[in-house]
Amino acid sequence: GKAQLYVDNAPSEVKELAQTLTMLLSRLSQSWEQEREFVSNVSHELRTPLTIVHGYLQSVLRRQNNLTEIQQEALETAASEAERTIRLLQDLLDLARADSGYLNFQMKSYVLNDLVEEVVVMAQKYSDRLITIESTAYPIEVKIDYSRFKQILLNLIDNAIKYSEASTPIILKLNQFHDKAIIQICDKGYGIPLQHQTRIFERFYRVDESRSHATGGCGLGLSIVKTLVEGMGGSVSVQSKLGEGSVFTITLLT
Numbered sequence: 234g235k236a237q238l239y240v241d242n243a244p245s246e247v248k249e250l251a252q253t254l255t256m257l258l259s260r261l262s263q264s265w266e267q268e269r270e271f272v273s274n275v276s277h278e279l280r281t282p283l284t285i286v287h288g289y290l291q292s293v294l295r296r297q298n299n300l301t302e303i304q305q306e307a308l309e310t311a312a313s314e315a316e317r318t319i320r321l322l323q324d325l326l327d328l329a330r331a332d333s334g335y336l337n338f339q340m341k342s343y344v345l346n347d348l349v350e351e352v353v354v355m356a357q358k359y360s361d362r363l364i365t366i367e368s369t370a371y372p373i374e375v376k377i378d379y380s381r382f383k384q385i386l387l388n389l390i391d392n393a394i395k396y397s398e399a400s401t402p403i404i405l406k407l408n409q410f411h412d413k414a415i416i417q418i419c420d421k422g423y424g425i426p427l428q429h430q431t432r433i434f435e436r437f438y439r440v441d442e443s444r445s446h447a448t449g450g451c452g453l454g455l456s457i458v459k460t461l462v463e464g465m466g467g468s469v470s471v472q473s474k475l476g477e478g479s480v481f482t483i484t485l486l487t
């Protein structure tokens with residue numbers, strides 16, 4: 234439109250510059266596209282055999298009851314590492330898909346209160362941490378993609394558990410404000426220093442490698458959460474105080 238008009242009437246140097254810039258941009262976007270495709274292909278190719286390896290390990294662990302303690306431990310470690318890597322690959326695949334606009338969402342209406350309770354029951358299968366729900370209204374309607382929503386909430390609950398002491402509770406607060414549904418995941422854990430708070434949603438970003446290392450993540454969880462929440466038309470933010478705890482707030486449309 235207007236920019237093209239300027240370029241057409243500009244001196245030849247400016248025209249050349251504009252053409253060069255256009256060409257560079259198109260090359261750049263091509264190489265981004267190639268990188269995304271590469272990540273996506275590699276993730277996919279690695280995930281398939283790893284899933285098979287994991288399956289075999291599980292079946293040996295289930296069927297063999299004459300394993301020595303050392304064998305048992307070795308197989309369990311191998312299986313859990315395979316599982317962690319499969320999850321990482323799935324995350325990379327989701328992010329690559331989101332980047333290229335291929336992540337699709339099946340949006341439907343649900344009662345948020347019931348949904349959150351369902352996810353908590355699921356989370357309690359992996360952890361015996363006390364997780365309580367506090368709602369200010371019932372029913373709070375939300376429009377979300379069911380499996381993506383579960384993924385988001387499990388990710389945030391998982392973090393709340395990982396980055397706090399076992400004796401502290403996790404509280405999920407549900408609110409409605411005009412046409413917005415608000416979910417807050419609150420922990421009384423280690424907290425996040427202010428200067429890191431905006432960066433934790435970046436890919437592979439972790440606050441404290443030494444402390445985070447033991448918890449076995451790789452810094453992709455929150456970038457997935459952000460991508461998925463925004464993909465459903467919502468937003469996510471954090472409030473945290475070092476040594477006191479963190480609150481992750483998800484806002485969704487009703």
Ligand code: ADP
Pocket residue numbers: 392393396420422423424425433438439440441445449450451452453454455456479
């Ligand atoms: P991961 O947990 O795999 O490291 P995430 O993307 O989920 O990756 O989180 C990024 C970083 O943000 C974590 O390494 C941790 O330092 C910090 N973090 C996330 N959630 C919490 C929380 N509830 N309390 C304190 N720190 C957190």
